[in-house]
Amino acid sequence: MLEWYAANARDLPWRRPGTSPWGVLVTEIMLQQTPVVRVRPAWEAWMERWPTPADLAAAAPSDVLRAWDRLGYPRRALRLQECARVIATDHGGRVPDTEDELLALPGVGAYTAAAVAAFAHGRRAVVLDTNVRRVLGRVMDGRALPAPSLGRPERARAAGHLPADAERSVRWNVGVMELGALVCTARAPRCEACPLAERCAWVAAGRPADEHVHRRRAQAWHGTDRQVRGRIMAHLRALPDEAPAGRDELLAAGAGGADPAALADPGQPARALASLLEDGLVVAAPDGAAYRLP
DNA sequence: AATACGGGGTC
DNA sequence: GACCCAGTATT
Structure with missing residues (x-):
């Protein structure tokens, strides 16, 4: 597997030798549910x-959200800026190198903490993302896809496979992830090109279908609050800070340009706007008549 | 354990 | 149109 990675790794910009720990943290946050x-x-x-963290900490949140553009889940952009502030003020501008300290940062969970410890600082950490879970699940358990939730046993098993040597463990982590991204993919795995195929329990079992398939439900999109929130954010990103949006204008944008009253759920745009205000992604003028990015 | 949370590419 | 993507926070 390590040989396969050495020969097949993608040339991704954040893998360049000179990438700073901050650059690694930024890419890991961006890569949460957003494709490479x-x-x-x-x-x-x-x-x-x-x-640097200080640069982002000093930026206007509205500019941060515009730069985030359509990467999705814009709360991540605000949390990333919060990370920048905490790192600049509490950590002397240095990205922490222990998983515990990283976990304390906003928007940093188990995966990101391990990934930054490993890829930014060369530490030995159990990096368990969707790719690693799928690869290990197939090779070791013969299952097409990992269980919906990640439990303690699965984490312990993954830890058992991590090489003891730190430098080797980093290559192992990124190598398994890369294998999952390029070969052992969710949809159409290319087992003929896989260095682990000969010892893969899933291949040996004839590549059986996913047993959780009956429980997985596709993520709805059309007509959801998330879609409406996305439209509202897109509308505000296009406006300069000096020209806030009126309430009716914004609710119409949320309805996709239509009259919200014509929606199957007429109250949806207003609810979506309220949730964006709660999240701090939108701020209202004191009279509640105008809205803009924070 | 379940849900909310973007958005676009792909089969 | 369903499915998937280097997840996290909340319930």
């Missing part, structure tokens, strides 16, 4: 504009 191909250009522009 969309993160790549966004990360390069981001790092050019805000190379």
